[in-house]
Amino acid sequence: MPMNDYLVLSRGQWDATTSPQDVQAAIDAFYVWYEQGLAQGRLKPGSRLEQGARIVAQGLVTDGPFAETKEWVGGYWFIVAETLEQAAAIAAENPCLRFGLTLEIRPLDATRAHVTVPTNETPANWR
Secondary structure, X not given: OOOEEEEEEEEOOOOOOOOHHHHHHHHHHHHHHHHHHHXXXXXXXXXXXXXXXXXXXXXXXXXXXXXXXXXXXXXXXXXXXXXXXXXXXXXXXXXXXXXXXXXXXXXXXXXXXXXXXXXXXXXXXXX
């Protein structure tokens, strides 16, 4: 079965009832897990995101992001797996999940967009 790339978005904030020392231990364990995954070819590099952002829409540029705290994206990377289920199982090994963060795993679609092919951007009444 061919291998596919899956985008992983790290969302949320640390559990405020957890000690900073426990969270730091999870962060340190994450980097060990991450580096091993890169070396094994199970992960591809990503990055933490800085706090500043701009929202760009038709005729508008403004400060952001404006998502709720639980929806904030703190970083991203990629998982290499055969299926979405396998990618989710790899993501579930992330030590930071114990302390309030959640991970969103999304398959990447390498095909060129076309208005007749439904996507996340397609209005419901067009489908």
